[in-house]
Amino acid sequence: MSETNDLRYFDYAATTPADPRVIESMVGCLGAEGAFGNPASSSHAIGLRARQLVEQGRKQVAALIGAHADEIIWTSGATESNNLALKGYADAASTRRHLVTSVLEHKAVLDTMGSLEKRGMSVTYLRPSAEGEITADAVAAALTAETGMVSLMLVNNELGTLTDIAAISQIVHAAGALLHVDAAQALGKTPIDVNALGIDLMSMSAHKVYGPKGIGALYVSRAAAARIAPQMHGGGHERGLRSGTLATHQIVGMGTACELAAAEMNADNERIARLSERLLEGVLGLEGLKQNARTARRIPHTVSLTIDLPGFFEFMLTGDLAVSSTSACNSAAGKPSHVLSAIGLDDAAAGRTIRLSLGRYTTQEDVDYAVACLQRVVGQCQPMVMGELPAKV
Numbered sequence: 001m002s003e004t005n006d007l008r009y010f011d012y013a014a015t016t017p018a019d020p021r022v023i024e025s026m027v028g029c030l031g032a033e034g035a036f037g038n039p040a041s042s043s044h045a046i047g048l049r050a051r052q053l054v055e056q057g058r059k060q061v062a063a064l065i066g067a068h069a070d071e072i073i074w075t076s077g078a079t080e081s082n083n084l085a086l087k088g089y090a091d092a093a094s095t096r097r098h099l100v101t102s103v104l105e106h107k108a109v110l111d112t113m114g115s116l117e118k119r120g121m122s123v124t125y126l127r128p129s130a131e132g133e134i135t136a137d138a139v140a141a142a143l144t145a146e147t148g149m150v151s152l153m154l155v156n157n158e159l160g161t162l163t164d165i166a167a168i169s170q171i172v173h174a175a176g177a178l179l180h181v182d183a184a185q186a187l188g189k190t191p192i193d194v195n196a197l198g199i200d201l202m203s204m205s206a207h208k209v210y211g212p213k214g215i216g217a218l219y220v221s222r223a224a225a226a227r228i229a230p231q232m233h234g235g236g237h238e239r240g241l242r243s244g245t246l247a248t249h250q251i252v253g254m255g256t257a258c259e260l261a262a263a264e265m266n267a268d269n270e271r272i273a274r275l276s277e278r279l280l281e282g283v284l285g286l287e288g289l290k291q292n293a294r295t296a297r298r299i300p301h302t303v304s305l306t307i308d309l310p311g312f313f314e315f316m317l318t319g320d321l322a323v324s325s326t327s328a329c330n331s332a333a334g335k336p337s338h339v340l341s342a343i344g345l346d347d348a349a350a351g352r353t354i355r356l357s358l359g360r361y362t363t364q365e366d367v368d369y370a371v372a373c374l375q376r377v378v379g380q381c382q383p384m385v386m387g388e389l390p391a392k393v
């Protein structure tokens, strides 16, 4: 996989192709011969068949994260899940109207927090260490008697850094607050047990884990459910938290993707860790190149590299690698990444940063190709560096 006219795909953190086994499972839900019925039509067998598939999908997602099936609420993706968790809490909370999050979060959290501030909530934004870590101590220092919810990501989308959610949840719960975790970049890449980690709400997305786009889920623990108000009103689906006819094919796709992740994550991760190591061994000695958050606890899938050489992007953008110059959402906004700024990169360095993300279909040959490509580009930049030297001296 991963070639279009020899363009190699290194952007799995932006999205993944659906696994062929996922596609096959989805197709059976669409046509007249398949489970096309409305899962809410309980008066006939065609609806009941769809309902059964929806519930099977729910169990598959729940099994991957150690949850009960009835704690999974279907949404359109992690953006909606984040909105439901945060706005849902804010709408239900008459006291404890202080929230804590970090400047490293995805825009789906940050922009939602911004809208809640306009509605009278107060929000504290934690800052990371230079390695991109949000510590339990930083969380503890931000908590007040008014704090109702803390929202942090498990894996950062640009750096691949892991947050110590197990330590943080203890502090959050001791203060009587809820913990929401954005796990869009973590699902299927690192083991998650919501009970062991002490998570009350957790956002997930299928398209980051070889499922289809347009479907995700919010884990809402049984205990937390009463503290969340619905954001989508209608027929009272999903325990009243998210109305709307359920998309059977999408749900079946996400369920299959999660079942595959549960079965294959360890093997995938071992392979990806080896490939990631090979990539880094090939490029870390190159002039002007540095890995961001190198010493932090990270998943191996996501590698952030700053190549501090003039001309890098002129050569790189015409190159052969499908990488992100920043996260996909920031690329759309055309601004330097807020994550890179938060770990201390200036705009120029942030602009010379690429994210390579590896996945299920990345091959050793892809990695060797990427290394050769980066070596070539750095070599092409060298004369420009030399040209600049007198000016700098």
Ligand SMILES: Cc1ncc(COP(=O)(O)O)c(C=O)c1O
Residues within 6 Å of the ligand: 013, 014, 076, 077, 078, 079, 080, 106, 108, 153, 155, 156, 157, 182, 183, 184, 185, 204, 205, 206, 216, 328
């Ligand atoms: C950390 C994180 N949160 C949320 C999202 C949004 O997910 P979705 O595309 O499912 O809305 C993304 C996607 O890039 C992400 O990386």
